[in-house]
Amino acid sequence: MQEFKNFINGEYVGSSEDRRFENRCPVDNSLIGYVHEAGQREVDAAVKAAKAALKGPWGQFTQAQRIALLNRVADRINERFEEFLEAECRDTGKPRSLASHIDIPRGAANFKAFSETLNNQSTEGFRLDTPDGRGAINVGQRTPKGVIAVVCPWNLPLLLMTWKVGPALACGNTVVVKPSEDTPATTTLLGEVMNECGVPAGVFNVVHGFGPNSAGEFLTTHPLVDAITFTGETRTGEIIMQAASVGLRNISLECGGKNAAIVFADCDLEKAVEGTMRSAFVNCGQVCLGTERVYVERPLFERFLARMKEEVARLKPGRPEDAQANFGPLVSHQHRDKVLSYYELARQEGAKVEIGGGVPDMGEALSGGAWIEPTIWTGLADDARVVREEIFGPCCHLRPFDSEEEVIALANDTPYGLAASVWTENGSRALRVAEQIEAGTVWINSWFLRDLRAAFGGMKHSGIGREGGVHGLEFYTELKNICIKL
Ligand SMILES: NC(=O)c1ccc[n+]([C@@H]2O[C@H](COP(=O)([O-])OP(=O)(O)OC[C@H]3O[C@@H](n4cnc5c(N)ncnc54)[C@H](O)[C@@H]3O)[C@@H](O)[C@H]2O)c1
Numbered sequence: 001m002q003e004f005k006n007f008i009n010g011e012y013v014g015s016s017e018d019r020r021f022e023n024r025c026p027v028d029n030s031l032i033g034y035v036h037e038a039g040q041r042e043v044d045a046a047v048k049a050a051k052a053a054l055k056g057p058w059g060q061f062t063q064a065q066r067i068a069l070l071n072r073v074a075d076r077i078n079e080r081f082e083e084f085l086e087a088e089c090r091d092t093g094k095p096r097s098l099a100s101h102i103d104i105p106r107g108a109a110n111f112k113a114f115s116e117t118l119n120n121q122s123t124e125g126f127r128l129d130t131p132d133g134r135g136a137i138n139v140g141q142r143t144p145k146g147v148i149a150v151v152c153p154w155n156l157p158l159l160l161m162t163w164k165v166g167p168a169l170a171c172g173n174t175v176v177v178k179p180s181e182d183t184p185a186t187t188t189l190l191g192e193v194m195n196e197c198g199v200p201a202g203v204f205n206v207v208h209g210f211g212p213n214s215a216g217e218f219l220t221t222h223p224l225v226d227a228i229t230f231t232g233e234t235r236t237g238e239i240i241m242q243a244a245s246v247g248l249r250n251i252s253l254e255c256g257g258k259n260a261a262i263v264f265a266d267c268d269l270e271k272a273v274e275g276t277m278r279s280a281f282v283n284c285g286q287v288c289l290g291t292e293r294v295y296v297e298r299p300l301f302e303r304f305l306a307r308m309k310e311e312v313a314r315l316k317p318g319r320p321e322d323a324q325a326n327f328g329p330l331v332s333h334q335h336r337d338k339v340l341s342y343y344e345l346a347r348q349e350g351a352k353v354e355i356g357g358g359v360p361d362m363g364e365a366l367s368g369g370a371w372i373e374p375t376i377w378t379g380l381a382d383d384a385r386v387v388r389e390e391i392f393g394p395c396c397h398l399r400p401f402d403s404e405e406e407v408i409a410l411a412n413d414t415p416y417g418l419a420a421s422v423w424t425e426n427g428s429r430a431l432r433v434a435e436q437i438e439a440g441t442v443w444i445n446s447w448f449l450r451d452l453r454a455a456f457g458g459m460k461h462s463g464i465g466r467e468g469g470v471h472g473l474e475f476y477t478e479l480k481n482i483c484i485k486l
């Protein structure tokens, strides 16, 4: 039975209050092990270790030394690829075929993605004319922000954690990570890798627990935390933003979405079906960038719906190690209850259930898992809660539209603004529509095609700030101006 302990100042630490909670596999509800909940004592120790590490050897590392060390961390994750893969799939239930192509490779790549940016990014400089004619030179200097609190969700545990830890450490900060209570394994394992690679103690710390009155709250309210980066639900982001306001700590918020796919009649049908299938059902629909609203130009609507139903019927649920499986369970029974409540709400709101809508019979061995049927609805009103609220499951609503103006208004009629996809072979229309969509990322004839240098983040209720490329610099460093009188 595994023990998931906190990782503080380079050592694994059990909970002093002996507050352990179960970690169960959503495939069959089997017990994976016990997670050691960090109390205020453990969180305080982790933050103070991170603070102290800034003044230790880590604070003397050059940028080149930090980048070399983080590249080593990435390589070590890849050397221990199978262990990370096994841990992630046990925690989440996702197919190995998915985690081996997305979660683990990106979990490592995120440590390398930022080093090129740092190496090539200049800081500003200005020459100022002065009355005495001798002038002055202004030089920008970036310094680490300090101790960064990193609070993560359960859907892509390793990927979304290193997407923050990578740039944070590359910029010379130290971190205290609070992984989701549902998926402790890969973040805990990363502590071993940090030690193996010689990352100084206190640079990378992990505290386990929940949100309110637990490690999440203790960490985000700790006065020695210099900035907070959070990925999770919008309502949680609002709470964390309030915590960050005390002491004016900067925040980076990556929150919820209710993303639209816009399918024009002139699209490449099979490309649009493949991309929309992935965006609605990959990771059992538990992707913030995923599609839950599909708008199809009327002449194509019936054909597109028929093709989507055919492909949904072909999805194969099964254990992560089942090579034929391409569809896993939801992350927990608690989350399945939430998604099933929306399946029931859809019926009450008058949806036609085109396919799915319930719980599959997975047989005796898997009957304890958080399995759910992939589902397509039609016929709902635009103001239906199922069309407006984030469900975060394997489900989407298809609706026909008749004009470009109409579909842009429909796509933007949401409090969220995270992502969208546009499917058409008319390039100028694709760009024209993309420019009008209120979302941080718009894919044209693609989905989840990621350039790690590009700005990543949400508008409106989907978040604050941008991650990726140079955008991470703004959050993970302080920019100082030094004025030199000549
Ligand atoms: N925009 C993005 O990049 C992105 C990526 C992945 C997931 N998400 C969003 O995340 C959500 C699903 O993840 P989730 O259910 O883990 O989200 P969540 O908000 O319930 O929890 C996220 C993390 O916050 C912690 N937390 C909860 N309450 C807290 C509090 N009061 N103080 C401090 N920490 C607290 C949790 O323990 C967890 O570690 C969805 O809404 C999804 O859209 C967004």
Ligand SMILES: N/C(=C\C=C\C=O)C(=O)O
Pocket (backbone or CB within 6 Å): 155, 156, 160, 163, 286, 287, 288, 289, 450, 456
């Ligand atoms: N942040 C990223 C993905 C987010 C996925 C949301 O569930 C990424 O690809 O960097």
